Amino acid sequence: MKIAPFSTEHFYARYEFSTPYQLCNSDCETVTISELLALAEIAIEEFGQLALGYTETLGHPQLREQIAESYAHTSSDDVIMLGTPVEGIYLVARAALDPGDEVIVLSPAYDALIHMFEHVVGADKVRKWEFTAGGHEWVLDIQQLNRLITPHTKMLVVNFPHNPTGYLPTQEQFSEIVRIVERNGLLLFCDEMYFGLVHSGTLAIKSAVELTQEGVFERMAAEVPEPLYSQALDYLEAWGSVMSGLQ
Numbered sequence: 001m002k003i004a005p006f007s008t009e010h011f012y013a014r015y016e017f018s019t020p021y022q023l024c025n026s027d028c029e030t031v032t033i034s035e036l037l038a039l040a041e042i043a044i045e046e047f048g049q050l051a052l053g054y055t056e057t058l059g060h061p062q063l064r065e066q067i068a069e070s071y072a073h074t075s076s077d078d079v080i081m082l083g084t085p086v087e088g089i090y091l092v093a094r095a096a097l098d099p100g101d102e103v104i105v106l107s108p109a110y111d112a113l114i115h116m117f118e119h120v121v122g123a124d125k126v127r128k129w130e131f132t133a134g135g136h137e138w139v140l141d142i143q144q145l146n147r148l149i150t151p152h153t154k155m156l157v158v159n160f161p162h163n164p165t166g167y168l169p170t171q172e173q174f175s176e177i178v179r180i181v182e183r184n185g186l187l188l189f190c191d192e193m194y195f196g197l198v199h200s201g202t203l204a205i206k207s208a209v210e211l212t213q214e215g216v217f218e219r220m221a222a223e224v225p226e227p228l229y230s231q232a233l234d235y236l237e238a239w240g241s242v243m244s245g246l247q
């Protein structure tokens with residue numbers, strides 16, 4: 001089964017570096033390495049001592065530890081370092097889903113959040129939870145979500161802050177989504193690529209991992225036969241050949 005074309009990337013390949021005035025983007029303004037080091041209060045000479053090379057398979061233990069510390073209820077065992085986010089989307093789809101499972105994806109979505117799941121369970125098993133258009137803003141229709149859930153639904157895929165609409169739910173809405181996920185025994189895959197970004201005047205929302213008692217990743221680990229990270233490890237090994245197979 002082929003992965004559907006990544007239209008967003010095709011668009012950027014054509015226009016991103018040749019258009020004088022770019023009015024859309026799929027990433028944030030970045031910082032320079034000097035600015036990053038200044039934020040971390042590390043001297044460039046100290047950074048220069050860092051040797052590049054393979055580290056432990058799941059990622060550098062110190063980095064995993066530090067990432068885990070930024071969330072409540074997580075330990076470094078819940079954290080895997082990957083090359084890119086899209087790799088994580090694919091690994092989760094492979095590790096957590098079985099044939100016959102249905103997935104609900106908040107749509108429209110960043111292409112990979114639909115295509116990777118379609119690739120793994122089949123396009124007919126991926127149901128779209130569509131934003132509805134309000135007067136001046138996008139609206140989340142919670143009743144529509146409830147209607148999409150069937151006895152075969154295994155996972156809900158969301159992305160907040162959302163690409164491409166920029167939608168940010170209120171903390172109450174997000175908690176309601178988590179309650180629906182828990183009530184129906186689903187897994188919640190929340191892509192937090194833009195975590196912390198807010199519109200002026202709006203409040204940042206908590207990470208999905210902080211909204212359930214056990215934490216989303218621990219829930220996933222409890223529901224797949226082996227801890228998610230050890231399954232993902234197998235796919236991680238296979239990733240190189242998958243990528244070259246797709247060329």
Ligand SMILES: Cc1ncc(COP(=O)(O)O)c(C=O)c1O
Pocket residue numbers: 026027084085086087110159163191193
């Ligand atoms: C919602 C979302 N997730 C993930 C990514 C990043 O994916 P990658 O850098 O692996 O292409 C993006 C990039 O635009 C995104 O918008």
